[in-house]
Amino acid sequence: MSSLDSTTFSTSPAAAPAAWPVLGVLGGMGPLAGATFAARLVQLTPVTADQAHIPVLLRNDPRIPDRSSAQLAGGPSPLPAMREGMQDLQRWGAQCIAIPCNTAHLWFEQLRDSVQVPVLHIVESVIQDLRRNGIFDGPVGVMGTPATMQLGLYQDALRAAGYEPFTGNDNRIRDWSVQAIAAVKANQNELAFAPAASAVNQLTQMGARAVILGCTELPLAIPPSRRGEFDVVISDSIDALALAVLDAFSQQGQLQANPDTNTDQPAA
Numbered sequence: 001m002s003s004l005d006s007t008t009f010s011t012s013p014a015a016a017p018a019a020w021p022v023l024g025v026l027g028g029m030g031p032l033a034g035a036t037f038a039a040r041l042v043q044l045t046p047v048t049a050d051q052a053h054i055p056v057l058l059r060n061d062p063r064i065p066d067r068s069s070a071q072l073a074g075g076p077s078p079l080p081a082m083r084e085g086m087q088d089l090q091r092w093g094a095q096c097i098a099i100p101c102n103t104a105h106l107w108f109e110q111l112r113d114s115v116q117v118p119v120l121h122i123v124e125s126v127i128q129d130l131r132r133n134g135i136f137d138g139p140v141g142v143m144g145t146p147a148t149m150q151l152g153l154y155q156d157a158l159r160a161a162g163y164e165p166f167t168g169n170d171n172r173i174r175d176w177s178v179q180a181i182a183a184v185k186a187n188q189n190e191l192a193f194a195p196a197a198s199a200v201n202q203l204t205q206m207g208a209r210a211v212i213l214g215c216t217e218l219p220l221a222i223p224p225s226r227r228g229e230f231d232v233v234i235s236d237s238i239d240a241l242a243l244a245v246l247d248a249f250s251q252q253g254q255l256q257a258n259p260d261t262n263t264d265q266p267a268a
Contacts, residue, residue, distance in 0.1 A: 020054045020249060024094025024117075026085045027060035029067065029078075029101035030185050033216035033238065034060045037100035041242040054249060057094050059085050067103035071147035079107050083114045090115045096248070098122075098241055100216045103145045106153060118248075122237055123157045125244035126212055129235045130163070132243070135210045137162045141203030141232075143177045143196070144214035154214050166208050173199045177218065184217040192221035197229070204232045213237055 023041075027034020038058050045053055064082060069075030082104060089097055097119045099105065105122055112119045130140065140163045142154045155165040167173060176199040183192035196218055200211050210233035213219050219236040227234050 021095035022055045022057060022093050023245060023249075024086075024089030024092070024097040025056060025058045025060075026082065026089060026097060026099045026101075026104070026111075027058050028062040028064055028085075029099075029104055030217060031060050031062045032184065032187070032220060033100055034058060036220060037098070037216065037238050037242060040238055041245060044239065044242050045246060054245065057089055057092050059089055061085060067101065067106065068145045068147040071103070071106060071151060078104070079110060082107060082111055086111055086115045086119075090117055096120065096245075098245055100238060100241055102153065102214050102216060102237055103148050106147065106151055120241065120244050120248065122241050123154055125240040126154070126214070126235050126237050127157065127161050127163075128244055128247070129240035130210055130212075130233075133210065133233045133235065135163075135233055135235075137164075138209045139164045139166050139207050141166045141173075141200070141206065141208035141211040142214050143173065143199050143203075143212065143218055145181060146174060146178065148214055149174060149177075154212060166203055166206050168199075168202065168206070173202060176202075177215065180221040181215055181217040184220045189220055189223075192217075193226065196221035200230055200232065200234065204230065208232060210235055 025034060025038060027037065038056055041056065042053055047053060064085070065076040065078040067078050070077050086097060095117055097115065097117060099111065099119070099122065102122055104111070108121060140158055142149070142165050144154065148154065149167055155167065158165040176195040180192040180196035183189065200222065203211050212235045213222065214237055216238050219238045222234065
């Protein structure tokens with residue numbers, strides 16, 4: 001099941017007030033990216049009270065085997081652990097699932113088919129984000145893990161949507177991306193900015209109208225506060241997925257932007 005439908009998000013007539021469905025998040029890939037996605041979803045939700053936010057079940061288990069190693073170096077498959085995580089989230093009550101890991105989407109069909117609830121696709125979310133930012137066609141730069149890049153996760157989808165993906169004519173974009181991702185995974189975010197910025201600037205010089213941070217460590221290397229330093233639209237796959245969650249849920253009529261009461265308001 002790949003899209004949200006009215007039956008999935010129906011609420012009991014006895015339920016008052018109506019509430020958001022429960023979102024499941026398959027995290028741990030890496031753990032900081034999963035935690036950041038949950039935080040960004042809260043920060044991007046346009047509400048004024050705790051009770052109006054989306055309930056989230058975050059399964060942030062870092063024991064899932066490395067996705068790039070599995071695809072490119074014959075490492076252990078992460079699929080059994082990812083399937084277990086998906087099924088845990090469904091069993092715990094998730095009514096929709098998001099996976100804030102781009103490389104994990106190389107197994108998207110198997111993960112989607114392992115549960116009976118909708119699963120949002122991060123690449124589709126990024127394409128929606130490009131359009132939200134006024135980029136409907138033309139050259140778009142892509143950064144990501146070696147597996148994501150070599151196996152064309154973004155490139156094929158971008159071409160199908162009318163874009164021209166740029167990944168660099170040599171290994172520099174790949175190497176800078178790998179350096180930035182490794183720094184974030186080592187909790188050295190301050191060291192991740194320079195190589196990530198070099199990749200963005202190189203893609204911009206190649207003519208990219210936008211650059212996709214197509215690994216969920218990369219938005220941590222180039223945080224929102226520093227995006228204004230670049231002369232190009234930057235599509236952040238963490239934020240894009242969070243906004244796709246909000247779009248999908250709000251289309252079901254579940255958004256409670258201004259509840260009448262907030263029991264956690266401080267006293268005047």
